[in-house]
Amino acid sequence: MEQLIWFLGRFHVLVLHLPLGILTLAATFEILARFRTFRSLEKGLAPLWMAGALTAIATVVLGYMHASEDSFRHMPAVEAHRWAGVALCVVACLIAVLRTGPWQINRKIQVASVALVVLLMILTGHFGGNLTHGDTYLLQYAPGPVRMLAGLPANAGPRPKPKDLASADIYLDVVQPALEQRCSSCHNSSKRSGGFSVASYEALMKGGSNGPVIRAGEPAASDLFRRVSLAPSAKDFMPKDGKTPLNENEVTAIGWWIEHGAPASATVGSLQPTAQTASAVQAIIGGQGAAENGKVVIAGSANAGLPTVEPADENLVASVVAAGFVVRSIYQGSNLLDVDYTSRTPVTPEIMTALARLAPNILRLNLRRAGITDADMKTIATFRNLRQLRLEQNEITDVGARDIATLTHLTNLNLTNTRITDEGLEAVARLPDLKALYVWGTPVTRAAVEKVQAGKKALRVEVGLSAADVPPAGKVVPPDA
Amino acid sequence: MIRKPIDPQVLGNISRRSILTTSMGLGALAAAELLGGGFKAIAANGGPKPAAAAGSAPDKGVLGTGHHPARARRVIDIHMKGAVSQVDTFDYKPELIKYHGTEIPPSVKGTAKISSMSNAQSTFPVLAPIAPFRQYGECGRWVSDLFRHVGAIADDLTFIHSIWTPQVNHDPADILLHTGFQLPGRPSTGAWIHYALGTDNANLPAFVVMKSQYQSAAVGSTPATWSAGFLPSRHQGVEFRSGSSPVLYVENPAGIDRAERRDQMDFIHEVAMDQYRHSGDPEVLSKIAQYEMAYRMQESVPEVTDISDEPAYILDMYGPMVRTPGTFARNCLLTRRLIERGVKYVNLIDVGWDHHVAIARRHPPNCWAVDQPCAALVTDLKQRGLLEDTLVTFKGEFGRTVYAQGGINPNSGRDHHGGNFTIWMAGGGTRPGIAYGRSDDFSYNVVENPVEVHDLNATMLHLLGIDHTRLTFHYQGRDFRLTDVAGQVIQGVLA
Numbered sequence: 001m002e003q004l005i006w007f008l009g010r011f012h013v014l015v016l017h018l019p020l021g022i023l024t025l026a027a028t029f030e031i032l033a034r035f036r037t038f039r040s041l042e043k044g045l046a047p048l049w050m051a052g053a054l055t056a057i058a059t060v061v062l063g064y065m066h067a068s069e070d071s072f073r074h075m076p077a078v079e080a081h082r083w084a085g086v087a088l089c090v091v092a093c094l095i096a097v098l099r100t101g102p103w104q105i106n107r108k109i110q111v112a113s114v115a116l117v118v119l120l121m122i123l124t125g126h127f128g129g130n131l132t133h134g135d136t137y138l139l140q141y142a143p144g145p146v147r148m149l150a151g152l153p154a155n156a157g158p159r160p161k162p163k164d165l166a167s168a169d170i171y172l173d174v175v176q177p178a179l180e181q182r183c184s185s186c187h188n189s190s191k192r193s194g195g196f197s198v199a200s201y202e203a204l205m206k207g208g209s210n211g212p213v214i215r216a217g218e219p220a221a222s223d224l225f226r227r228v229s230l231a232p233s234a235k236d237f238m239p240k241d242g243k244t245p246l247n248e249n250e251v252t253a254i255g256w257w258i259e260h261g262a263p264a265s266a267t268v269g270s271l272q273p274t275a276q277t278a279s280a281v282q283a284i285i286g287g288q289g290a291a292e293n294g295k296v297v298i299a300g301s302a303n304a305g306l307p308t309v310e311p312a313d314e315n316l317v318a319s320v321v322a323a324g325f326v327v328r329s330i331y332q333g334s335n336l337l338d339v340d341y342t343s344r345t346p347v348t349p350e351i352m353t354a355l356a357r358l359a360p361n362i363l364r365l366n367l368r369r370a371g372i373t374d375a376d377m378k379t380i381a382t383f384r385n386l387r388q389l390r391l392e393q394n395e396i397t398d399v400g401a402r403d404i405a406t407l408t409h410l411t412n413l414n415l416t417n418t419r420i421t422d423e424g425l426e427a428v429a430r431l432p433d434l435k436a437l438y439v440w441g442t443p444v445t446r447a448a449v450e451k452v453q454a455g456k457k458a459l460r461v462e463v464g465l466s467a468a469d470v471p472p473a474g475k476v477v478p479p480d481a
Numbered sequence: 482m483i484r485k486p487i488d489p490q491v492l493g494n495i496s497r498r499s500i501l502t503t504s505m506g507l508g509a510l511a512a513a514e515l516l517g518g519g520f521k522a523i524a525a526n527g528g529p530k531p532a533a534a535a536g537s538a539p540d541k542g543v544l545g546t547g548h549h550p551a552r553a554r555r556v557i558d559i560h561m562k563g564a565v566s567q568v569d570t571f572d573y574k575p576e577l578i579k580y581h582g583t584e585i586p587p588s589v590k591g592t593a594k595i596s597s598m599s600n601a602q603s604t605f606p607v608l609a610p611i612a613p614f615r616q617y618g619e620c621g622r623w624v625s626d627l628f629r630h631v632g633a634i635a636d637d638l639t640f641i642h643s644i645w646t647p648q649v650n651h652d653p654a655d656i657l658l659h660t661g662f663q664l665p666g667r668p669s670t671g672a673w674i675h676y677a678l679g680t681d682n683a684n685l686p687a688f689v690v691m692k693s694q695y696q697s698a699a700v701g702s703t704p705a706t707w708s709a710g711f712l713p714s715r716h717q718g719v720e721f722r723s724g725s726s727p728v729l730y731v732e733n734p735a736g737i738d739r740a741e742r743r744d745q746m747d748f749i750h751e752v753a754m755d756q757y758r759h760s761g762d763p764e765v766l767s768k769i770a771q772y773e774m775a776y777r778m779q780e781s782v783p784e785v786t787d788i789s790d791e792p793a794y795i796l797d798m799y800g801p802m803v804r805t806p807g808t809f810a811r812n813c814l815l816t817r818r819l820i821e822r823g824v825k826y827v828n829l830i831d832v833g834w835d836h837h838v839a840i841a842r843r844h845p846p847n848c849w850a851v852d853q854p855c856a857a858l859v860t861d862l863k864q865r866g867l868l869e870d871t872l873v874t875f876k877g878e879f880g881r882t883v884y885a886q887g888g889i890n891p892n893s894g895r896d897h898h899g900g901n902f903t904i905w906m907a908g909g910g911t912r913p914g915i916a917y918g919r920s921d922d923f924s925y926n927v928v929e930n931p932v933e934v935h936d937l938n939a940t941m942l943h944l945l946g947i948d949h950t951r952l953t954f955h956y957q958g959r960d961f962r963l964t965d966v967a968g969q970v971i972q973g974v975l976a
Contacts, residue, residue, distance in 0.1 A: 438866035464864025
């Protein structure tokens with residue numbers, strides 16, 4: 001039964017537009033009918049007021065049903081809306097009765113009652129609007145003087161968009177806007193569902209009727225974080241009722257903010273974000289690296305600081321594809337390319353030249369066993385934006401390694417089963433961003449690798465196993481078989 | 482005459498429905514029929530042109546690339562069919578030795594329904610792990626002596642101790658794990674990935690399945706776990722067999738050479754395309770694509786499966802069994818060779834793990850046969866620079882009970898247990914050297930960070946750059962996805 005009442009109650013927000021329109025029309029006719037030109041409108045007034053009154057009664061009844069929902073209990077803003085609405089309904093009914101009856105009414109009373117209807121309509125509408133959207137909604141973008149009149153602090157205007165990740169404020173630019181957008185329709189300073197509001201930092205930290213919802217430093221113990229990070233199907237999940245939830249990035253950022261003590265203001269840079277947090281925050285504040293509508297988590301750190309390039313020429317791509325390459329964007333909508341060559345036919349110099357015309361777009365290139373030589377390395381050295389390069393099983397020597405050493409953005413380099421020696425290793429190991437270097441199956445010595453590793457902790461040189469490391473396999477004797 | 486191979490990209494982009502929903506639409510189709518033009522008229526007017534293949538661009542899948550940058554480009558899915566006992570291998574519970582032979586506490590066992598194979602038992606005594614555990618690596622992971630080689634690379638692995646499954650029997654649990662639904666009929670993980678991302682090497686199948694051949698087992702593999710389900714059938718896993726002919730019927734019969742075969746295929750394609758123009762059945766295109774794949778595999782497969790170019794010490798890494806075709810060890814080596822060449826998804830299946838009886842005698846030989854090859858595969862990928870973007874997963878369809886099936890005696894076994902089990906992953910953007918989630922002291926229930934089967938598949942797709950909620954296929958009136966209506970990416974295991 002309760003469910004049915006709540007179901008019908010929600011039609012309140014639909015039906016209320018009927019009396020709103022009809023009573024406005026009635027009031028307008030009432031005024032116009034005073035002029036000779038529109039005298040004929042007088043005849044329509046009685047049915048109009050009657051219709052207005054009847055729909056107002058229906059709206060009030062539905063309103064009572066709607067207000068019986070748990071989330072509206074004990075809210076002062078509901079009471080104001082309720083009594084303004086009832087008063088409006090009563091006045092509208094009175095006018096309707098007076099209008100339909102046979103008696104003549106004093107003009108002054110007529111004017112006063114119409115004015116009263118208009119006033120009550122504005123009040124009811126305003127209180128109702130505050131219930132739905134929160135009481136800061138109306139004046140959020142109001143000019144300074146208007147806000148001053150309402151006793152609000154003058155708007156500083158929207159916060160300027162943060163210039164970069166490091167200078168973005170974790171609360172003011174990230175957490176606060178996210179909560180404002182996704183939570184404030186119920187948790188505002190007048191509706192306060194569960195006694196909780198996100199309207200200000202103070203209110204947020206104060207928590208709801210069950211106490212604080214944020215425990216600084218402990219996301220897992222913070223009810224706010226717990227409830228937004230649950231599965232959407234969970235009973236306690238927020239927001240309720242199928243409202244749009246916070247996205248993955250926002251949840252990540254909120255958790256990280258709480259972990260760092262939930263400060264009222266702190267730059268992202270000062271909190272030393274992990275790669276994952278950095279990419280989540282980056283996606284929220286937009287700019288480079290953020291995928292469409294901030295929904296997508298950019299995995300890993302490889303995304304930070306990627307170059308912006310023009311889309312690759314389609315005909316060029318087609319010619320490279322026809323030569324046996326697989327060319328993909330690094331992700332949907334990106335102009336940066338991921339290029340693989342797995343054909344068993346060696347790559348010709350002509351194809352390398354064609355590939356070089358795509359060079360600015362190529363972020364990752366796999367030329368495993370492609371018949372590449374030192375001469376081709378001159379061409380590859382023009383691929384300035386390369387981050388990941390696979391060159392295993394090609395006849396490349398230290399001469400080619402010196403060209404590779406000019407590709408300053410390289411992070412991952414695979415030279416396994418090439419002919420580079422310690423000299424080539426030292427050349428490429430100087431690359432500033434290099435994180436993973438594979439030299440298994442080359443004449444590179446372990447001593448040289450250790451020397452390089454000692455000087456560069458951020459770089460991992462994988463030298464792999466040699467015949468001396470692996471004991472002979474022996475016989476097939478499973479235990480207890 | 483069709484002289485060029487059919488472009489799989491074109492094949493991939495066309496279905497009966499797509500013909501009707503192109504800009505031409507049903508009206509044009511009807512008009513074309515009235516004018517006697519049939520599908521040719523549609524094709525001539527800018528509709529799909531299945532026959533007009535140009536070039537031989539490899540199939541990039543329906544997505545072409547990920548929704549976000551990928552950390553993993555390839556997946557190796559190692560499955561121990563029958564279920565590994567987590568209690569005896571990776572889920573270290575030292576207290577169990579003390580409790581050996583005593584009844585499992587009711588507070589732990591709870592009232593949840595258990596498998597009917599041990600349900601009738603009057604007692605449920607704890608069976609201590611059948612092998613001692615020791616600590617490995619900088620991460621200090623405890624692994625039992627049944628998996629010494631895997632233990633030795635623990636710093637490269639990500640363990641999940643808190644995965645669980647609602648299924649109590651092998652095939653439903655296996656099919657749930659691999660298709661997101663417990664009944665056969667939906668596409669498998671490998672098929673979804675092939676469908677989404679296509680292939681990086683047009684000369685090899687994108688999705689390969691290899692089963693260990695040396696064991697006979699009551700509980701075997703089920704083709705439902707490498708099925709294409711309702712996706713076009715060319716996305717199904719291609720089975721490689723042991724022996725001289727890894728893919729059946731792919732070689733030419735005596736007296737037929739490659740040029741003759743080509744002529745023959747061209748003629749068959751011509752006839753088939755005629756059929757396609759009349760029926761519009763996309764399975765005709767699948768069939769042609771399969772013919773072409775088989776033709777290319779005649780050259781590429783022998784090159785992959787011939788291991789004569791492997792140095793002796795690399796073979797030794799994989800253990801003594803690697804020299805025998807069809808063993809799990811050999812399949813691990815072949816997997817590495819396939820992955821090097823850009824194969825997207827390899828499913829390695831080992832069978833015969835269902836030890837309801839005499840687990841202490843029967844589990845060790847199984848572990849011995851897979852331990853060294855698994856560790857060698859990870860190590861070999863790592864030294865070749867392939868582990869950074871290849872995701873390796875090792876799992877069974879569920880775990881085994883801590884209590885003894887059949888009482889405490891030399892023939893004690895362990896029953897199926899879905900409440901918690903342990904899997905491990907390596908590479909492909911997972912965080913190495915960690916253990917995620919925890920089971921209770923009896924390895925009977927999850928107590929921290931529960932992981933559903935769907936979460937695992939969501940995470941795998943995430944690492945491949947795919948948002949699991951956005952990879953769908955419309956079938957029988959609804960959009961299906963691998964994770965059904967569930968799945969959360971396990972953030973805690975991402976690097």
